[in-house]
Amino acid sequence: MSFYVTTPIYYVNGEPHLGHAYSTMAADVLARHHRQRGEDVFFLTGTDEHGEPVELAAAREGISPRELADRNAPKFERMAARVEATNDFFIRTSDPRHMDRVSEVIQRVYDNGHVYEGVYEGWYCPRCADFKTERELGPGNTCPIHEIALEREREENWFFRLSAFEDDLKRLYAERPEFVVPEHRRNEALSFIAHGLQDVSLSRPNLNWGLRLPWDPEQRMYVWFDALLNYYTALSFAREGEDLSERFWPSCFHVLAKDILKFHAVIWPALLLAAGLEPPRGMVIHGYLLMGERKMSKSLGDVIDPGEVIDRFGADALRFYCLREVSFGQDGSVSAAGFETRYETELANDWGNLASRTLAMLARYRGGVVPEAAPDPELASGDDGLEGLEVRVCELIDRAELSGALEAIWSRVRRLNRYVEERSPWVLAKQEGESAGEGDGGGAPGEAGREAQQPGRPRTRSGAGDQLDVVLYNLAEGVRTLALLLVAFMPASSERLLDALGEDSREIAGFGSRGGGAMTERIPPLFPKLD
RNA sequence: GCCGGAGUAGCUCAGCUGGUUAGAGCAGCGGAAUCAUAAUCCGCGUGUCGCAGGUUCGAGUCCUGCCUCCGGCACCA
Structure with a gap:
């Protein structure tokens, strides 16, 4: 039995924070647990490196997007190591092997007739170099960031025929009630589908840092498609000289936060179907760790610095605290004070x-x-x-x-x-x-x-x-x-x-499954109190 | 606006298809014990179960209305 678990790939244009660590820790718990059950496990994490924000951030610093990615990706890799994640591979979407594989898959989507050329029309901000959604617009059709009046622009795009998969998706959800957990997230995805799906842009011109479409090199792929496909492409090259796709696809389970639900729960399975591939076995959507009402921001005082917690208390304590304090799947508050209480009462005492x-x-x-x-x-x-x-x-x-x-x-x-x-x-x-x-x-x-x-x-x-x-x-x-x-x-x-305790095995075992006779020894406190 | 969820002890929350005196953890107070990281265990709560009605022999648990908060409502890397 095989079990393949993934974290989101983290956008390389930024610093790792507790939110990233949270997804990684949760995925690692699943990976380790399934290994204990004797399953054939593969655990993937990595970084998402293409797209305009990276391009712009690099330009601001006067370096190339690749240099920016090369500088930041290792930070995420180190983060995974620090929380003691046992990922089998760390994928970077700028890896040529990933890009080749994406081209193959997207070509299949094209060959299967799920892509067409069209025109995207919207409010374009030249300063942002991006289209704004209706919701984002400021009063009088202005850019909310630059506060300048925006013009209606038209752009040639390739579109992915998402609308064609409405029925397939409905069937998928009906046949597999646990495709998306927790249930309230499933309902959200379902109602989204029920409201009718529109086609989505697959590519844009005028992008430089992204994959070229194999059938139209003038256009570069929207970063989301490139990113989602990582879950599939990694299997083809993660292990030198071996293709793990057969072995681990589609027994794939995604861990992700609620902000990227739609991409994973709607677009992703549709994309796979379009390419003639099986959707993953399922996904879990977790919430945000809130620090003093704010989301992950460094407000004054009572915040959790994961690095500091690990230095002082170890990765075990951080993993335990985050997964224990907030009910997995919901938002919840974390704080230094809360950590100390749990550490002392539950871990130490x-x-x-x-x-x-x-x-x-x-x-x-x-x-x-x-x-x-x-x-x-x-x-x-x-x-x-x-x-x-x-x-x-x-x-x-x-x-x-x-x-x-x-x-x-x-x-x-x-x-x-x-x-x-x-x-x-x-x-x-x-x-x-x-x-x-x-x-x-x-x-x-x-x-x-x-x-x-x-x-x-x-x-x-x-x-x-x-x-x-x-x-x-x-x-x-x-x-x-x-x-x-x-x-x-x-x-x-x-x-x-x-x-x-003189236990050599790490397999999950029931109470009473081992007899007496084991040699035990005293050890220093597992969770020493640090006053 | 539309759809969905939530409002239960000081704090964080459990309470499934309605039925004995509404529960847990944390914090607080009192006690017991000594194996242990002075850790542990026991005892202690006058909680309008958001508000107002209704159904029922009986509602935190169902229905209606209202109040408050939150999430989703398409490209947000």
Whole structure:
């Protein structure tokens, strides 16, 4: 089974910010999670480099568009690395291999008769060098930026016959209810389609930094078509000497923000159909991370600087915070104060401390060996029971409900902390020590205790000792299964914890699927408090 | 204007097809415990469930009207 996940390709004319990182982190969670399920995964991110804004920005600096792109693309590549994204490739649309492939595909669209020559007429601003939409116009048909009166201009364009795909799109949406999630975004796309589709410009003359149309080199492709096609073209050259298209298309899932919904949910599938290709398997539309009401702007004070957070707390903490704090698919506020609260209460106190106390008791009471015992039904069942959690989490992640998955996991983190209190292992340990009397009753720490736990040792302990085995086994097993589910979200810390638990596998596993016997070790706090 | 969504504890939000005393997390107050990163666990809320009507034996949950906020309404890289 193959799973191909993409982020949007980021427009190279700008600096990476938390919003970009958010898409990348979410896509990475999906990629890692599906790898854990043993699927054949390919994860793509990259930069979108053509188009007029890049051309203009480069001109302002007196450099070529390519130089501008070459300078900025690495920033996005580094951003992906910083949030510990495991992308298999980083595509740049200025890559000649991408451009060649785009030409092939768009030629097919042309050959299939979905393109025609027409005239685009609109309000043109010579200073912006761009057409303005009716909505953008200032009073009296003026440019909102330059405040000058605009003229009606006509321009030869090639058009893509989007209108011809209305029925196909409606059918696609009807047959695949989860093509676009969350549902409110799906409805938005659907109502957009229902209102009737108009053809869209495919190319323009007078562009310099863009792909030439194969059948009309005077015209350059509108950057959107070039950009969308990256998801498909990358597969043909991402791996040297190999074409992955067969292997990963159309099992493709897009992660994107709501501002580019229409391009992905309407134009993109139509374009693929026009080229005789399958639409992707689906897409998830996420919202914006708001900082103090404003969208991503650097207003005063309480903002999140992703680089700084990663430096101080690690990428795991940033990934967790963003996906936990705002319900994935909706807009939500993030702040430095909010981050600190979640970091301290949930990562350090709830989860990190649960790991610490579990490992500590394992070491202290059982010499670092997970005892042999059965899953405790008390812990396995109930609303926040451990049993079946992995199934639930997989279902949620299949619907791209990442925050929902974290919430499901967290209710079990709390459950395990409660379990510790309910069973008071330290009391059991004391009782065990007392009734064991003379011997090596199990209270002995260090090597002696470890020796005492070798398999085959006669089980002469008291009832308290057996109960302690049960509690410690269940704690170890509970923490282990949660850590496995958290690998996708917080890879570094989860890996460290799993190593400490003597777990080699990274496959998603159910509660109780592993027996006792594993060697564990104490480790420094997963999420240290930094006061 | 048209279409859609939302308005529930100080804060952030859950509440599916109407039915026991409306829930969770955070923050606050009190207590227990000591395995642990002084972490954890337990207890504590007089909430007009936006406003006004209506349907119903019964509505936060359905209907009508109103108020407020938000999103979409075609090229916005």
